Amino acid sequence: MILVTGATGLNGKAIVREFARQKHQVRALVRDLNRASAAGLGGLAGVELVDGDMRRAETLGAALDGVDRVLMISTAAQDMVETQCRFIDACKQAGVAHVVKFSGAESNIGYDATKFRFTRMHEEVERYLEGAGMAWTHLRPSQFMQVYLRDAPTIAAEGAFYLALGGTELSPVDVEDIAKVAVRLLRDGGHEGESLDMTGPEALTMSDIAARISQAIGKPVRYVDISPQDRRRNLLAAGVPADFADALDEQLAERLRRPKSRVHLATHEMFGVRATPFVEFAQRHAAMLRGGA
Template sequence: MLLITGGTGQNGRATLSEFIREKRNVRVLVRSLEKASGLGLDKFPQVELVQGDMGKPGTLQAALAGIERVLMISSPTPDMLDTQCRFIDACKSNNVRHVIKFSGAESGIGFDPSRFRFTQMHEDIEDYLEGSGLAWTHVRPSQFMQVYLREAGDVAKEGVLRLPFGEIELSPIDVSDIAKVTYRLLREGGHEGVSLDMTGPEALTMSDIAERIAAATGAPVRYEPITARERRERLLASGMPPSLVDALDEQLAERLARPKSRVDLSAHAMFGIWPTTFAEFAKRHAAAFRPGV
């Protein structure tokens, strides 16, 4: 049996969608069966929902019973390190053989993970998993293309993409590309003791991204750089927790210090997955960015 944690979040849902599309059985760990019921997963008999909390091993017996491989995903919260390490311990206690960690790695050339708390946490969790005695695989994607959907309101209303990135490059990846890899790893196993870095197929500036959105929507879009302080104030006003805003400030500072970005499609090639370009992503989501929405 196979298990996905974080199955109601963006990346967990994307992997789960692959199981649903392929009509394959999978178990999904959720914190609340009541909240998960609103996702309509009861329509898919191959999906088994089990309630439990990754950070509370005593709640995980039912979820981990008979599990051979697990895709471990949890939210980027201040307790992510503790939560995932506790979960690794629970996997070992319940005879899970192979943990596939959904991790992360920035695409900036020379990016120092110690300067961004979440990349450092991911590396610490990877080290803990490697020392656990369990078989492991790390999937380490860069920035998600989907983060630009958060800017769709300004783009649709004003034709402006406002971000504090200057003209640095990033190599964003489509979440659906990552899901194809995590699905295959979970279904087929193998690739033990391997770290799989993943980026999108292009290193792009924000001006490049604005141009691709404009081409997809048929409406002009320009990039307008803002300051780190301006973004911080906007994020706090939106209700984002201050600890997460602080973390994003750390990430931004290191990104600005490392303006060039690498492209790594080795995992795409390994699994025979065609890498989604940002132009294709923007075309797929053109309705969200188009004026009048």
Template sequence: MILITGATGNIGTALAKQLAAQGTAFRALVRSPKHIPGADTLIGDMSDKDSLIKALQGVEKAFLLTNSSEEAEQLQSNFVDAAAAAGVKHIVKLSQFAAEKNSPVRFMRYHAAIEEKIIQSGMAYTFLRPNLFMQGLLGFADLIKHTHQFYASIGDAPVSLVDVRDIATVAAIALSQPDHENKVYDLTGPAAITHAQIAQFLSEATGKSISFVDVPAATMRPALIQAGFPEWQADGLLEDYAHYARGEAAAVSSVIEELTGNPARDFASFAREFASFF
């Protein structure tokens, strides 16, 4: 039996659809009642290890993903402890590109810490390390639609953005097929592009003149907070973008094509598919 967490988010929803489509039995751990086609849904709280152990009974493989929160590292640590106690054999964890325990980026440090905890537990692991999500741009869709602009502190550094649907496909493969134990997969799109190129692709897809405006971090932080991000998350995003601006997210991986048999989705295709949002 497979259990997936984060089943109602972008990646989890796509993963659940793929598992259901291929006829793979799975459970979905949710915080509130929700119907997920093909899944045996269980209500559970990742802050409660006992409820997690109950949900994990009979589970051999688990997909670990949590929402971004200040408690994410603790919640994932709870899950790893519960999985080990319940006899789970293999965890597929959604991590982050360039996760490393000494990273200046807090999100990467916490992912690296959980990766290490899983390794030390003795359970088999597959760590999925995706780069910046293409779908993240949808969070700025209203801004782009009304102002024809978007902003970030990144300069002209290229980033190999990845489509979350490709991440979900790799996750489904790692969960349902053999020979993915104790592997680390960097997941990227087929090319590294700048934010100015992102604007160009959006312009071509929408027929509008959309531009990217590079802004200093000192300007971006209050804008993020005004947009509703809590301070810890705004600061973490600034650390992420400093990482991108240093050119540390430009590497391109062939893993998606190697595992799925299909090329990773490119941003131009994403822009055309989601043009109506912008």
């Protein structure tokens, strides 16, 4: 049996849906069964929903029973290391053979992972998992294309989005590509002891991204460069907690120092997954980017 955690989240949901699309059985861990149904996970063929809390081994008996392979995802939050290390302990205790850690790797060339707390935390969990005595694989995507959907309201209302990245490139990857890779990896096994980095197919400045959104929705879209201070103010005004804004400041500072981004498609190629170009991603979400959904 395969277990996917973080199933109500952005990637977990896409991965569970991809299992259902392939008619392959999967178990999905959720903290709240009502929320899971609201998230559209109820009634998917072959998907067994089980509740439990990754931090509390005593709640995970049913979720981990008979499981060989796990995909471990949890929220990027201050408690991520504690959550994932306690969950690794529970997997070991339950006799899981192989844990795939959903991690992250910045695509910027020369990026110092120790400068951003979440890449630092991912590396800490990766080391813990490597020492836990089970087979492991790290799946390490770069920035998700879906991050730009947060800007859909201003793109729809003003034909613009506001960030502080200057001419910095990023190589965002489509979560649907990650889901296809994750399902093949979990379904077929192998790749023990490997770190699998993934980016999207193009290194793009924010002006490039604006041009692609514009092409996809048939309306002019501009990128407006603002100061890091104004960006932080916007984040806080949108309700982002101060400690998360601090983390994003660290990430931004390091991205600005390392403005060139690499493209790494070896993982897509290894699993026979076509890398979705940004314009296709934007076409798929055109209704939302036009303000219609």
